[in-house]
Amino acid sequence: MIVVMSPQATEKEVEAVRSKLLKKGLTVRLFRGNRGFIIEAFGDGPQILDMALEIMPGVEKVISPLPPFKLVSREFKREDTLIRMGDQVIGGKEIHLIAGPCAVEDKVQFLEIAHAVKEAGATFLRGGVYKPRTSPYSFQGLAEEGLAILHEARAQTGLLIVTEVMDPRLVPLVASCADILQIGARNMQNFPLLREVASVDKPILLKRGPAAEIEEWLMAAEYLLLGGNSKVILCERGVKTFERFTRNTLDLSAVPVLQRLSHLPVFVDPSHGTGKWWLVPPMSKAAVAAGADGLLLEVHPSPCDALSDGQQSLTPENFRALVGEVKKVAEAVDRCLPNCLAAGL
Amino acid sequence: MIVVMSPQATEKEVEAVRSKLLKKGLTVRLFRGNRGFIIEAFGDGPQILDMALEIMPGVEKVISPLPPFKLVSREFKREDTLIRMGDQVIGGKEIHLIAGPCAVEDKVQFLEIAHAVKEAGATFLRGGVYKPRTSPYSFQGLAEEGLAILHEARAQTGLLIVTEVMDPRLVPLVASCADILQIGARNMQNFPLLREVASVDKPILLKRGPAAEIEEWLMAAEYLLLGGNSKVILCERGVKTFERFTRNTLDLSAVPVLQRLSHLPVFVDPSHGTGKWWLVPPMSKAAVAAGADGLLLEVHPSPCDALSDGQQSLTPENFRALVGEVKKVAEAVDRCLPNCLAAGL
Amino acid sequence: MIVVMSPQATEKEVEAVRSKLLKKGLTVRLFRGNRGFIIEAFGDGPQILDMALEIMPGVEKVISPLPPFKLVSREFKREDTLIRMGDQVIGGKEIHLIAGPCAVEDKVQFLEIAHAVKEAGATFLRGGVYKPRTSPYSFQGLAEEGLAILHEARAQTGLLIVTEVMDPRLVPLVASCADILQIGARNMQNFPLLREVASVDKPILLKRGPAAEIEEWLMAAEYLLLGGNSKVILCERGVKTFERFTRNTLDLSAVPVLQRLSHLPVFVDPSHGTGKWWLVPPMSKAAVAAGADGLLLEVHPSPCDALSDGQQSLTPENFRALVGEVKKVAEAVDRCLPNCLAAGL
Amino acid sequence: MIVVMSPQATEKEVEAVRSKLLKKGLTVRLFRGNRGFIIEAFGDGPQILDMALEIMPGVEKVISPLPPFKLVSREFKREDTLIRMGDQVIGGKEIHLIAGPCAVEDKVQFLEIAHAVKEAGATFLRGGVYKPRTSPYSFQGLAEEGLAILHEARAQTGLLIVTEVMDPRLVPLVASCADILQIGARNMQNFPLLREVASVDKPILLKRGPAAEIEEWLMAAEYLLLGGNSKVILCERGVKTFERFTRNTLDLSAVPVLQRLSHLPVFVDPSHGTGKWWLVPPMSKAAVAAGADGLLLEVHPSPCDALSDGQQSLTPENFRALVGEVKKVAEAVDRCLPNCLAAGL
Structure with missing residues (x-):
């Protein structure tokens, strides 16, 4: 100083x-x-x-010439953090696709999506069962019933499950089912929740808050590492700006910035980042070209009927096409998709 | 539609x-x-x-020609919501001053501030004991020890206590001590927390999130009213913008906007809204002139030594001077300060 | 450094x-x-x-511990800059009201407004004849025909004229008619234009750009002072943020910030700052309470029929009521309105 | 309506x-x-x-279900606008690189850069001779002396020249030298300037204003088309947000949005968009993956000594490496670089 x-x-x-x-x-x-x-x-x-x-x-x-964070910094740990889960490694050469609907709405439908995204190349399955909704009148998720559906989907497909936890009291329950716990954008600075998930031995996907500077975001991750959990994935999902055409402004420069400041893997969520399904493919390719280690994508068999986020959801067909396009960009930047071969791409 | x-x-x-x-x-x-x-x-x-x-x-x-909120709207309830607490009424002609340090740091010091702000005209006493801090290395509050100090301060001064609760698990404990429960800006959309405080029979001071549009803020309040608690005070505390000189950009036009859209009382926090103590007096006067029903102000006997927010804290002397100035503006807009006479102003 | x-x-x-x-x-x-x-x-x-x-x-x-500006700074010139024009002094104890329609649309109508705002207490008359419009299909102003109307209005009422100049080639022409040259928000960093008006011996009202940090705004003013014109009035008119309810977010804390950093007078434009006529009175009072040296207000006899900015225009009756309210707030902060007596307020 | x-x-x-x-x-x-x-x-x-x-x-x-713009819209003109200049076509399959220093500083140095960027694959040469600078104390450009250097560089290299014009009075002079006239971000809504360049028979590169919504930007372009010039290139260069690590927040989603709403070609400027040279390569690749039709890049032989924008300038070596990387991404999205073969890439 x-x-x-x-x-x-x-x-x-x-x-x-x-x-x-x-x-x-x-x-x-x-x-x-x-x-x-x-x-x-x-x-x-x-x-x-x-x-x-x-x-x-x-x-x-x-x-203050030094940054305010420590454990998350490149200075503290030079080499990239790799998160190993079963056969998968996050943060290495492979780019992971987490796909699935915004919310788990129905068992039959969810299992159908699960199989579809797996076939198309996803390695992780997403689906919210506790939903943070701006309006109390919106669908709030299936809660425990949804967790059972997530269990079943993993059992049937072998896909690893990513789901959000919002309530510190539910962390043990959700952690018993999820392979990766997601902290949503609105909870990035929910410190009791961060402390609770920090004590769980599962990777955390920490989304950027809509008004969070990169430094504040890394400070939130510091809470997790200081609390004992170093398996943290940062996920850019757009910030709040004056632009009204897109739901948020996807800040892709955050990807190389984070990779320079920190050793943690960085994912991108172009679904929330744009709010429009037809912007998801170009921004997915852009995210990969910028260096993202993975993508979080909303896929729904019938977006018009989705109980949430229909406007930004890909159909399974669109998702499949996107995987093919993303694969080419990944290779152009010396990366690859893990399930490409399996998916016949 | x-x-x-x-x-x-x-x-x-x-x-x-x-x-x-x-x-x-x-x-x-x-x-x-x-x-x-x-x-x-x-x-x-x-x-x-x-x-x-x-x-x-x-x-x-x-x-959608109709707003997405209902219970909080003027259409639903024409007359202003008045919140009665002991002798005080929030939302009426009187403008209330909630004053005190950012955090309760020490018993003797806190009691000294409590007496000082009371003498100067405050009707409510603030002091955080669970602090949401950007950095895990910053002072996190005295927790239960702090609650005991708040109890003592109320007993000695008769001031009503405003303190923040961040963790849904601690709502009963904090509610047993606080007269008004504060939901901080970062928790405006912490829905499990909102549901928990909605079930408590105490007024809630709901701060605006740093990236919250007015409509989203009112939707968060809708969670409280729908959950059974209609004693909600909205508190503007600045939004995140590109301007770097001030900590936030205090959006005073939110005051008359909220008063038109909703029946709930509206307070302003110029301490967080500006981040600089010397901006607090002019912005306090401006808030009152814009129609605010109350102010939330940080006061510390020795701002340079404060464990948090020292830069934006008034000394008790500065606070006393501010009360005198605010009183004049209040009268110019046909409002008054409740303890003016007692304070000899 | x-x-x-x-x-x-x-x-x-x-x-x-x-x-x-x-x-x-x-x-x-x-x-x-x-x-x-x-x-x-x-x-x-x-x-x-x-x-x-x-x-x-x-x-x-x-x-860099020093600010990047010099001539505009308080360090360079301790005492407030006072701008004398006829009987009026800008930047002193008196708060000035510049009122009139967004655009000069018609001679008869404009003269009617001119008389009305004068009677109500305005000391300056505004009216655009060259209009910067987002759309090329919108009314672009009466140009020279409008200048003649401005001349006539001054002759009839004695009010001093404030009008915008957008084109460096038109500076001499507009300056031959205007008493104060306005540089619009979109031209705050139009450097050829700044250089041109800097060489004119007339006060300049320099509006803040919608994305301008206070420091950038002061640097734009520095161009004027360095170019030889030190009669500069800064005018806050709202910045662009994520909030959609108001046209802009009026940043009133800019007023005391500028008064600390600079010696130049500071005005506020709550018409553009909010975009809604019913927000203009509370925000005018707030601006004065925050310390503004003047207000820039849109007044139109029939806002629904205005060719621009109808939504944010006051009727002459509303303007007259506003003057009475602003006067009381001005007195509460030890300021006054220059024409109060004349207006019988 | x-x-x-x-x-x-x-x-x-x-x-x-x-x-x-x-x-x-x-x-x-x-x-x-x-x-x-x-x-x-x-x-x-x-x-x-x-x-x-x-x-x-x-x-x-x-x-208003219809957008406020017309001539620039896809509805008005279905097929992509192609701009032909010599052997080059902008807006087609080929992605163009405009490279060069922020400002022309010195003849020998500029010619050296010109040759270097040509060899590395650039098809256009940039270099400002009239510079819009936040501070009046910063280097303001070489003006006419600089134009002569631009002439010479074109003569020697055959590269087409892109340079900014800020002053409507200088449009004929600058247009006599430039192949593409650049309208800078701060002048996006400088309407007298837009009207002036609209009457010139040269392509216009119209940068997005730092606070411009996409719709406002297209309205500015509408001024150009309505004025008779339909050879307009839109250039995203970042918008002003709360994030402080980067100079601006590069909004790459604007690229596919513009391509859907409009028929005009879209370029990206990752140098201004990020403000840091090491972010330029990843964001260049991301821009191309998102669908950009070209890139505008600052290149300087000795960034530490540059009179402006040194921090965001690539060295010729870094530029050459970037071209190789961008080429691969271009091919992954079925595009190509025009001079790849010539550059031996």
Whole structure:
């Protein structure tokens, strides 16, 4: 931390800052510059926040050259985090497709989708059973009944299950069924929930909050790693902007930014990121070209009849076509799809 | 709901839309316009969402002339909601000041602030004991120890207590101490938490999420009213924008907008809304001039030493001066401060 | 400027930075901190930008404790800038109301509005004759015919004229008629236009761009002062955000921020800032409570028939009522309206 | 246009709306729905804006099923616009690379870059000679001296020249040298400038404004087509959001959105879109995967010494590597780079 004192700062003011920094256990050095004093404070770890130094008399500016996160950073861990689940490895050369409907609505229908996305090349199956809905009048998910359907779908297809948990009280129940626990965008900074899932031995897919800066997002992931769970997948899903044509503005530059700042794998959700099914294929290809380690895609056999997110859902046929296109882009950037061969692509 | 069909829509497509609307239990009328068919669907209640009509073949545009919320709307309840607590009434002519530190840090210090803000004219005392912090390395609050301090402060000063609850599991505990339960900005769409506090017989202060449109915010309040709690105070605290000088962009036009759309009282938090203590007085006056029913203000005896939000905290002296200034503006808009006389202002 | 070198930076890298700073004519000092080298570079003026130091090898962070603007800053000129025009002084204790229709549409109608707003207390008359319109199919203004109407209105009422100029080629023509030249939001960074109006001896009302940070806005004003025109009024008119209920999000905290950073007077335009006429009175009062030096208000005798901005226009009756309300708030913050007595308020 | 009247609207109010629509020359039909009256108004062309119908008594909602633009729309012209220049075709199967420094700084250096980018596969050469700079103290471009250098570079390399024009008075001069005239982001709604370039027989590269919705951007393009110039290239360059890590947030979903709404070719500028040179390669690949028809890239032989935008400039070596990578992605989406063979890629 560097504190730049104003040229008008008195000795007393300089001393007050120095003394405050020393009390925090930091090593402090004082330099007399041409304009005024410069104070360097040095410690280990990211604890040295929240000091309100900026409002101390005589302080002109405070700079923290180090990022506020630690365990999630590339500095802390150079090599990419690989998450192994059965035969699958997330974060390596293979790009994973998590596909399925927004919500589990019906057993027969869900199993049909599960088989369809598997055949088309998906390695993970998504389906919400606890749904965060803007309106209390919207379909809120099948809850436990839905969990049983997820179980059945895994048993039948062998696909690994990704599903959202919203309530810290339900973490053990949902974790007993899910292979990856999803933390939704609106819960990115739900700290009791983060603490709860941090203690579970399952990978976490942490979606970006609609107003979250990349740094805040990484701080949320830091809660998970600090809580003991280092199997974290970051998932870009669009941010809230003034543009009204798309549901959100998909920030694909977050992918290479995160890969530089952190060692964690990065997925992209172009369904929520755009809100329109016909934008999903081009943005899926773009995500892969930008370096994404996986995609989260909404697929529904009859989008017009979906109880949620119909507008952004692909039909199984569209999903199958998308897999073929994504495969080519993946190869153009030296990546591959894990089930390509199986899917005959 | 009005569905505008494309001039090219076939009879079959028109029929498919009509039939889908009928299945939802709506009364449907079909008009042949000069451009194409227009379909009116009419039901009661806000249930008719999530139909993905826009992606049905032949549909050009769908319009919902009614807002998606109901219980919170002015249409549903014409007169202002008044919340009575002891001698105080929120939502009436009196403007309430909720003041206190960001977090309860220490018993002696907190009691000192409590007395100071009471003397200066506050009717409610704030202080967080469970703190949502961006960084896991930041001070997270005193938890139960803090609740005991809040109890003590109320006993000594008679001020009503406002404190945040983040975890649905802790709602009963926090509710046993707080007079008003605060739902923080990051939890505005934490639906399990909303459902839990909805079942408590205490007023709820619902902060606006940093990326929440006014409509989404009112939908979150709708969860509370639908869950049985109609004592809801909405609190504007700034939204996330590109402007970097202030911590958030305080959207004061939300105050008159909410008062037109809804019957619920509206407060403003200029401390979080600006992030700088010297912006709090002008923005407090502006909030009152815009029609706010109350203010939520951070006050700390030694902002430089605060464990959180020091930069945006007023000293007790500054708070006292602010009350005097706010009082004048309140009177200019035919409102008043409840404890003005007691405070000798 | 402070350059924080990485702990891993080599001597050569440190030397390269030092040498680059020296070449720019800066005084450079080098300190060996506990983490790594810290370089202070000191010069005068804001010229030391654009050095791309961040991408030099070994550089960790670059901090500029000084703002990038100079002539507009409070540091450069302590006392408030007062702009005297006839009997009126802008930037002093008096709060000025600039009122009139979005566009001059018709001579008879415009003169009628002019008289009405004067009687109600306005000191300046607005009316666009060159209109920046999103759509090429919208009414583009009466051009020279409109200028003649503005002349006539001034002659009849004595009100000073505020009108927008968009084209650098038309600056002399518009300046021959206007008392204050308005630079619209979309032209805030139209540098050829800024350079042209800077050379005119008339006050400039510089609106904030819809995506302009406060610092960028002050830099645009710096172009004017550097070009020789120091009679600049800054006008907040809302920024572009995700909120869709209002046309823009009026950022009233910009008012006290600008007054701290700069010596220039600050006006607010709640008509464009909200886009709805019924939001104009509360936001006008809020603007004055926040410290605004004036208001820019759209008034039209028949808003439903206005050729532009009808939705946000006040009727003369509503304007008159607003003046009475604003007057009370002005007095509550120790300000006054110049024509109150004349208007019998 | 569909006007939904409130169920409470009186006959007189319905009649007032009907009569206003008739006066505008529209064909009007009135339907009695279950809730209230529905009015359909039908005309040709996008002229029916600005009617402030929303504030007429009894009106509940107004819907315009048609977009406000016409000439730029896919409905107006089904097939893609192809722009032919010499041997090159923009908007077809080939993806074009426009490369060069932010600003022309020096003749020898510029010619060196020109040769380098040509060898690496660029088909167009960029270089600003009139620079829109946030600060008046920043380098403002070489002006006419720079134009001469652009001439020379074209003569030597055969590359076509893309350069920005900011001032309507300089359009003839700049057009005498440039092959494509660039309208910068800050001038997207500089209507006098748009009108001026519309009358020139050269293609226009129209950058998106930092706060421009896609619809507003297309309306700006509509000015050009309506003014007689249909050779318009749209260029996404990032929008202003709350995210601070990148200079702007590159909105790649704009590419497929524009291609659906309009027939105009779409380019992407990942240099301004990200502000960091190391993000340019992944975002270039993503842009091509999303369907972009070309890229605008900043290349500088010594980014640390660039007089502007050094942080986002590629070295010629990095540019050459990028071309190789982009080529592979282009082929994966059935596109190609025009000079691949020449560049030996």
